[in-house]
Amino acid sequence: MTFTKSILTGLVISSLVASASALAIDTKRADEQAAATLRIASDGEVDPGAVGGRGLAIFSKKLVLCEWQGRDVINNGVIMIRDGKIEAVGKRGELLPPPDYALMDVGDQWVTPGLVEMHCHVAGRFGLNDMVYLANPGIRASADVFAGNSQLDLAVAGGVTTVLYIPGSGTNVGGQGVLVRTGFDTYEASVIKNPGSLKLAQAGNPERWLTRPNRSFMNWNTRLTFKKGVAYAQEWEAYERDGGVMPRKDPQWEVFRNLRKRDIHISTHTQIYQVVLMTITLVHDELGLPFFIDHGTFDSYRVAEEAEKRGIFACLGPRNIDVPSASFRGFAGSNPERIQGVAAGYQERGFTRIGFNTDSPVIPQEELQLQASMAVRYGFDESKMGTLRGLTIVPAMAGGIGDQVGSLEVGKFADILITSGDITDPRHTVELALQQGQVIYDAVNQKRRW
Amino acid sequence: MLKNKKLIMGLGALWSLSLMLAPSWSYAAPLIDDDKESTDSEEEKEEEEEETWVYLAGGDVYTGTGAFLRGAGILCHDDKIEAIGFDIVVPEDAEVLNIEGYSVYPGLIALSSRGLFGGNGDLEYSVDPFSDNMLLAVAGGITVAVQGTEIGRLNRGRIEDVVVGKQQFTSLSYSLSNPGGRKTLREKFDAAETYLRAYRTWEGAVRSNKELKEPKKTGVDSHALAVLRGTEKGVFRADIQQDLLAIARLAQRYGFRPVIQGCREGWLVAAELGRAGATAIVEARDRRNKSENLVRPGGSSIENAAILHRHGVQVAVAPGSGGISMDGIVGRDIMHMPVEAAFAVRGGLAEDVAIASMTVVPARLLGLEHRLGTIEVGKDADLIITDGDILHYKTFVQWSVIGGRVVYDKEAELYLAHIRPRPVEELAPEVPVVPGERDEEIIEAPKEETETPVENPEEAPVEEPAPVDDGGEGPPPAPEEPPVVPPVDPPVDPPQEGSGDG
Structure with missing residues (x-):
């Protein structure tokens, strides 16, 4: 069933009533194609809700808020967007949009925050794994960003609107990541934060470097590097506080000033519980730098309680299960006999900050949602909406941008998806994606990309 | 038959x-x-x-034929389905599995697989029926899989009846990139066509004139001939639209129904493929940009399976990997075939078609649709019992019946038992409902299994004599017998009430 109503000049807005049963998807889509109505603004026009445009109010039977330790959803709600930001969220009927606002009623379709990925290698041309030095905090992934590339096009269609583009894990400190939006065509429009993170790879890859270093050397080298960086940052902090002779500026160490201000976080390739424990004790306890567990797979869930005590975030993936080392795998792990869901392992130990990642292209970027659904398959309890939070607010907070994206909260960027239902289920689709209020994907009027 | x-x-x-x-x-x-x-x-x-009888009681049966039977029973006799319905007489020695609240689907068929049988080469002699891979494939809902060219049944724990048949596929190539190969293939079909025409003429004429000689097969490619005769299926590995179009036309020209593996750009030439009666084996998540030389639309599309199906192409969905992947990354191997099908649903394929793409369509491709792919009386008893919608990411296979035997029980195996264990039976223990005269004798019966009813035997029997016929499990001769049997000796052999309760 599809009905339309036109509102004001130039803008026609559809109400696409999602079929109650996914069985009807086939026919539903044909109808939608025929009655395709919401269109992307052509050059010169500004979408309602986008920067410089009119306001936009979206009515939906389900607003998925994904507030951190807050509300899950508003049923029968309205969300108001203006100048690329979320202006208000509330119950339909209680919250009234001003008269000049464009109105969009999406019926049974859900409104979900755009998904956030903290481990992406596809936002550029993959020139991000320079392995000349074992530790190289000065290298920047931002130089390699290729905004609007075809993989990001698909990512948008899969609902991913924010990614942390990071160097690979061929060395211990691969360089600085960059936080970018996926829906725009230029670097300038895309960048959210540069540097967006510092990439640290504790173990389980850098061993392949030139001299085949082992864990003890790598840890020594990492500690040394970080201590130099911290000393550099402290020198600047002292100068900024007390004045005196201005220290020399060194791009190799600048990133530590951001880290010390907790403006960005260290994204840490760390897995296997002994290694994760090393990360916790070295980076958090000893150096006091903000970091999140990236990967955290194999049997890392064994140290979940230690991580939880310290309020550390984890973005798990791309591996989703820890298999019995006895029969299937010889190289890592201490899991005797069962197929253990990684996320479930953390959850069972009371860990609350569980996010998901793809390590794209290991898992294609558009399949980020599958990482959450597979976590559920292997034991993760989704009853408290841990899946949708793990795809949105948790990774956003892990990466230090929880105040800008990741939930439908007032003041955040209007990165919003209109979906046919719970996006965790691979059968549900993104019908419309907005980034900062601007339409970046419209499955009804454009070709459905994913 | x-x-x-x-x-x-x-x-x-x-x-x-x-x-x-x-x-x-x-x-x-x-x-x-x-x-x-x-x-x-x-x-x-x-x-x-010995004969084996397995009775699946009370499941929601997705037959795959259009019927969905809620709370129905399925009786399996040896390796065949003997009866499906609501009033089935179950033999006393049947193994009864109470699956109320669970769903039954036809077993999934893997059109290509690696290592599921625990060995390489000749299935019959290399199968390892205790291998972990076989266990995990069964846990993923697979009951029959093709390895190499052999079709095998995942007969866990047994080395008998593994081989179901041989895949009658002929690999053909008809690609733009190899014009010479195209010419050769056309020539083969021409020769086979000429021969077939001559053969048919002879076949008719020889009835009246016995002296006529059968036309000679020399120079006729036996596979091309088999494809035109329909005894073998011509299988093409093709992805780009020009190749697909050429195959569709070739198939129409010579009159056979092609099978196309890959079929990435099929959504662009779906109408032609439909007209050619093609079957496509697609990976729903296939993901490739179009050629940069192509001006028209191209590349993969999530809607591929749906568009192909809409145009009459039969679609089998296959995951990217035919093996069991235990490196920790999930959702892309043969164990997760329904996930692949779910992505086809994402692209617009109807859910029943998505299920068919893993069951009856592969069965048809293997020429085994009379035995596999749907739940029907007389077909092979290859069934999976799930805790919900097979296409949902959370759904697990709880039991598998393969070749008429229960070969998998999630709770009884090491690997997945801890994940959302089945709720413990909450029903009160069954109190036998019998005619008054036979109280004592019958009440003894459950003693072996449960103590509760025995504690106060006077209260247990229900006053009103009720028919003993509950699903055919009770002792059928009971109502007639009471006056005859002397209630003196406690029965050594209690009636076989509880024999199937496990």
């Missing part, structure tokens, strides 16, 4: 062998002739192999 088979089985090995060798007109004679010998051989047979 079924009747025939039973007849032959009844006669026993010796007779059936001689019958099969003898021409059909000699059937009647030995049947009437010798009663004695046939019963002898029957006994012999019973010693060799």
